[in-house]
Amino acid sequence: MPPHKLKVAIIGPGNIGTDLMIKVMRNSQHLEMGAMVGVDPKSDGLARAERLGIATTAEGIEGLLRLDVFEDIDIVFDATSASAHKHHNALLQAHGVQVIDLTPAAIGPYVIPAINLEAENASNMNMVTCGGQATIPMVAAVSRVAKVHYAEIVASISSKSAGPGTRANIDEFTETTKAAIEKLGGAERGKAIIVLNPAEPPLIMRDSVFVLSELADQALVEASIEKMVAAVKAYVPGYRLKQRVQFDVIAPEHPLNVPRLGPRHGLKTSVYLEVEGAAHYLPSYAGNLDIMTSAALACGDMMAQRRIASGIARGLKETT
Structure with a gap:
C-alpha cells in the first residue's frame, strides 16, 4: 500500500514558519503542506507559499477555518506567539486537530525528540524553545x-x-x-x-x-x-x-x-x-531556526504516524 501523508497548516509565515514549510515539502515522511496562515497580506512567507501552490490566508486562524482545505488538515504548527497560541489552540482542539506549538506558551507537554518524543502523545505538543x-x-x-x-x-x-x-x-x-x-x-x-x-x-x-x-x-x-x-x-x-x-x-x-x-x-x-x-x-548561521523546525518536523511526523495508525486522521490521503 502506498504511504500515507497528512495535510498540515502552519500559522505564522515568518522566519520559523517559512523554514518549516520548506522542510515539510523537502524532508517529511508523513506530512504535506495544506495551508499557510498569517495576518499580513504582504508577508514574504505567504507569498512564497502561494507561489508554491499552497492555500494561503492573511486572516489568521479564523481565515484558516474558512479555507476549503481545512476539513483535510490534521496537524497545525503554530509559529506565532505565546499570547496568540491559547486562542489558536482552543479553536483547533474543538475541531480535533493535532497542534504542535513552536511558541513558548507551553499549554501541552514539553517535547524534545532526543529525550521524550516517543513517551508523549498529547493533542498539543510544545517544542520548548x-x-x-x-x-x-x-x-x-x-x-x-x-x-x-x-x-x-x-x-x-x-x-x-x-x-x-x-x-x-x-x-x-x-x-x-x-x-x-x-x-x-x-x-x-x-x-x-x-x-x-x-x-x-x-x-x-x-x-x-x-x-x-x-x-x-x-x-x-x-x-x-x-x-x-x-x-x-x-x-x-x-x-x-x-x-x-x-x-x-x-x-x-x-x-x-x-x-x-x-x-x-x-x-x-x-x-x-x-x-x-x-x-x-x-x-x-540561523541554527536556532533549524533546530526548532527540525524538532517540530520530527514531532509532526511521529504524530502523523500515530493518527494514521489509530484511524483518527481527518483527511487521510494516499500518495505515491
Missing part, C-alpha cells in the same frame, strides 16, 4: 549518570535570525526554557539566558551548558553526552560539540551557592555547542 532544543539534551545526558543540582544554559544567536516572534517572546523564552531544564533535563534548578548577537558577518548559533551534579565518573558523563549529541544530530545534521566536554570538581569545602538550594558541591560539567542551519530559508 530553540535554546531549549539545543541545550536541554545535554542536561538530560548528565542527569542520566548523576543527580543534577543546577543547570544553566546560554543560547547565543545571530540578531538577523531572530524575527519579530522571537523578539516578542524573550521573557517567555527564559521562563519556558528554565522550566523545561528542570522538567526534561532533570535539574533541581535551572536558568536560561538568550543573547541576540548583532555581529557582522552574522555568527552561527552557539550554546553553552553548565551543569553542577553529584560526583560521577567523568568518562561515563562524557559518553552519555556524546551519545545524546548523536541522537540530536540524527534530525539536526548541523548539531555538534564545539570542543571536548570540560570538567571541574567542586570540593565540599568550596561549594557553589545555588539560588534557593544553598551550597552544593560535586562535578561541574561544561558543554559548548554550535548549531549550523541547513539554509533552507535563512543562511546557515
Whole structure:
C-alpha cells in the first residue's frame, strides 16, 4: 500500500514558519503542506507559499477555518506567539486537530525528540524553545549518570535570525526554557539566558551548558553526552560539540551557592555547542531556526504516524 501523508497548516509565515514549510515539502515522511496562515497580506512567507501552490490566508486562524482545505488538515504548527497560541489552540482542539506549538506558551507537554518524543502523545505538543532544543539534551545526558543540582544554559544567536516572534517572546523564552531544564533535563534548578548577537558577518548559533551534579565518573558523563549529541544530530545534521566536554570538581569545602538550594558541591560539567542551519530559508548561521523546525518536523511526523495508525486522521490521503 502506498504511504500515507497528512495535510498540515502552519500559522505564522515568518522566519520559523517559512523554514518549516520548506522542510515539510523537502524532508517529511508523513506530512504535506495544506495551508499557510498569517495576518499580513504582504508577508514574504505567504507569498512564497502561494507561489508554491499552497492555500494561503492573511486572516489568521479564523481565515484558516474558512479555507476549503481545512476539513483535510490534521496537524497545525503554530509559529506565532505565546499570547496568540491559547486562542489558536482552543479553536483547533474543538475541531480535533493535532497542534504542535513552536511558541513558548507551553499549554501541552514539553517535547524534545532526543529525550521524550516517543513517551508523549498529547493533542498539543510544545517544542520548548530553540535554546531549549539545543541545550536541554545535554542536561538530560548528565542527569542520566548523576543527580543534577543546577543547570544553566546560554543560547547565543545571530540578531538577523531572530524575527519579530522571537523578539516578542524573550521573557517567555527564559521562563519556558528554565522550566523545561528542570522538567526534561532533570535539574533541581535551572536558568536560561538568550543573547541576540548583532555581529557582522552574522555568527552561527552557539550554546553553552553548565551543569553542577553529584560526583560521577567523568568518562561515563562524557559518553552519555556524546551519545545524546548523536541522537540530536540524527534530525539536526548541523548539531555538534564545539570542543571536548570540560570538567571541574567542586570540593565540599568550596561549594557553589545555588539560588534557593544553598551550597552544593560535586562535578561541574561544561558543554559548548554550535548549531549550523541547513539554509533552507535563512543562511546557515540561523541554527536556532533549524533546530526548532527540525524538532517540530520530527514531532509532526511521529504524530502523523500515530493518527494514521489509530484511524483518527481527518483527511487521510494516499500518495505515491
